Amino acid sequence: xxxxxxxxxxxxxxxxxxxxxxxxxxxxxxxxxxxxxxxxxxxxxxxxxxxxxxxxxxxxxxxxxxxxxxxxxxxxxxxxxxxxxxxxxxxxxxxxxxxxxxxxxxxxxxxxxxxxxxxxxxxxxxxxxxxxxxxxxxxxxxxxxxxxxxxxxxxxxxxxxxxxxxxxxxxxxxxxxxxxxxxxxxxxxxxxxxxxxxxxxxxxxxxxxxxxxxxxxxxxxxxxxxxxxxxxxxxxxxxxxxxxxxxxxxxxxxxxxxxxxxxxxxxxxxxx
Numbered sequence: 183x184x185x186x187x188x189x190x191x192x193x194x195x196x197x198x199x200x201x202x203x204x205x206x207x208x209x210x211x212x213x214x215x216x217x218x219x220x221x222x223x224x225x226x227x228x229x230x231x232x233x234x235x236x237x238x239x240x241x242x243x244x245x246x247x248x249x250x251x252x253x254x255x256x257x258x259x260x261x262x263x264x265x266x267x268x269x270x271x272x273x274x275x276x277x278x279x280x281x282x283x284x285x286x287x288x289x290x291x292x293x294x295x296x297x298x299x300x301x302x303x304x305x306x307x308x309x310x311x312x313x314x315x316x317x318x319x320x321x322x323x324x325x326x327x328x329x330x331x332x333x334x335x336x337x338x339x340x341x342x343x344x345x346x347x348x349x350x351x352x353x354x355x356x357x358x359x360x361x362x363x364x365x366x367x368x369x370x371x372x373x374x375x376x377x378x379x380x381x382x383x384x385x386x387x388x389x390x391x392x393x394x395x396x397x398x399x400x401x402x403x404x405x406x407x408x409x410x411x412x413x414x415x416x417x418x419x420x421x422x423x424x425x426x427x428x429x430x431x432x433x434x435x436x437x438x439x440x441x442x443x444x445x446x447x448x449x450x451x452x453x454x
């Protein structure tokens with residue numbers, strides 16, 4: 183049976199410029215190539231979960247503007263059920279620069295995402311949140327969750343909830359008010375480690391890929407770890423699949439266009 187996941191989070195339209203290198207403060211760089219790509223950590227993770235085999239509902243907010251439909255295009259295409267609030271604020275926008283090595287700089291104008299309030303949840307096996315929406319939305323989702331609650335604590339800030347599964351990178355780790363339960367810490371090219379109440383239970387490294395754009399690598403990792411655990415896979419296998427998903431996303435351009443399917447993830451891993 184396909185896991186049922188409700189994602190509560192941000193929806194953006196990414197305005198991306200690919201440049202030979204990232205500019206220094208005050209510097210202009212030419213030879214850029216522009217693209218407009220659906221993004222936002224919440225929407226990215228919803229699309230990723232759907233491509234990995236879950237039934238997904240996305241709860242978020244968009245503006246009453248032309249940008250809104252462009253921002254939800256990939257969500258609709260992947261069959262994600264949409265529960266959207268319409269805000270008088272503009273749809274969220276991210277300004278992204280990507281260099282030839284796949285490194286990025288990202289500036290976000292939250293817009294409608296900052297207006298998302300308390301939410302009601304449909305039936306689910308898990309709830310997945312990030313921190314690109316207000317605390318009120320995340321807290322209400324946590325309080326209403328009847329299944330596993332997963333928090334990708336990014337962008338880093340303190341919030342007083344107790345997730346069943348938390349995902350952070352090494353820099354976001356210090357922002358956590360709690361470190362109990364399952365905690366996955368991503369370590370970039372070194373892979374990731376999974377802790378259970380502080381004890382290491384799994385460690386994995388990503389398969390080698392040529393980095394193109396790291397924008398949604400963390401979102402692919404988070405989604406794949408959650409879906410794999412909901413499918414009942416062992417923790418070491420789930421972590422290895424999550425690292426592979428993140429690597430695949432980093433090897434492709436754009437946020438949601440880069441997110442892999444379950445078959446693509448499994449094809450990148452050695453046979454068990």
